[in-house]
Amino acid sequence: MTRSILILNGPNLNLLGTRQPEVYGTTTLHDIEKMCANHAAAHGITVVFLQSNHEGALLDALHAARGTHDGVILNAGAYTHTSIALMDAISSIQLPVIELHLSNIHAREEFRHTSYIAPVALGQICGFGAAGYPLAIDALLSWLGAADA
Ligand code: CA2
Numbered sequence: 001m002t003r004s005i006l007i008l009n010g011p012n013l014n015l016l017g018t019r020q021p022e023v024y025g026t027t028t029l030h031d032i033e034k035m036c037a038n039h040a041a042a043h044g045i046t047v048v049f050l051q052s053n054h055e056g057a058l059l060d061a062l063h064a065a066r067g068t069h070d071g072v073i074l075n076a077g078a079y080t081h082t083s084i085a086l087m088d089a090i091s092s093i094q095l096p097v098i099e100l101h102l103s104n105i106h107a108r109e110e111f112r113h114t115s116y117i118a119p120v121a122l123g124q125i126c127g128f129g130a131a132g133y134p135l136a137i138d139a140l141l142s143w144l145g146a147a148d149a
Contacts, residue, residue: 002046005140006069007036007133008061009051010077016102024102027130039134043141055079055086062089062097070144071096071122073136080105080115087116096143098136101126 017028033049040047090097104127105112125132
């Protein structure tokens with residue numbers, strides 16, 4: 001069966017490439033979506049790319065991922081640092097979730113050092129800008145391959 005990965009992006013990430021290029025770069029979320037689609041095609045897998053500014057919509061997408069996708073790449077944006085609800089959802093869906101950030105959250109303000117996602121994620125990729133997305137796809141595919149073996 002063709003593997004399927006959900007790539008979920010949280011609040012304000014729709015603004016990528018339009019503001020704060022010194023922090024987040026000039027690549028837009030649409031560019032990242034195309035990059036992920038190309039990467040997925042090269043690996044013969046399916047990716048579904050979603051963005052929402054609403055915590056509930058992100059929760060619904062995580063719940064729906066169970067039985068639909070093999071794993072999730074999640075850039076939860078600022079909800080990373082606040083959302084116990086997202087943490088609980090990740091714990092409950094029994095899917096591998098990679099936490100992703102464009103910036104190195106550990107090198108930024110103290111409040112960004114706390115992640116409610118990290119304790120329930122498979123792992124975390126941060127600080128590599130848009131390149132982190134294909135890296136996360138590779139990491140997830142590698143983990144899924146090892147889990148199958
Ligand atoms: O580095 C990341 O990917 C973050 O998840 C981005 C979040 C931030 O709250 C996290 O601490 C780290 C913010 C996304 C906001 O993106 C914008 C992009 C352009 C202009 C304004 C906001």
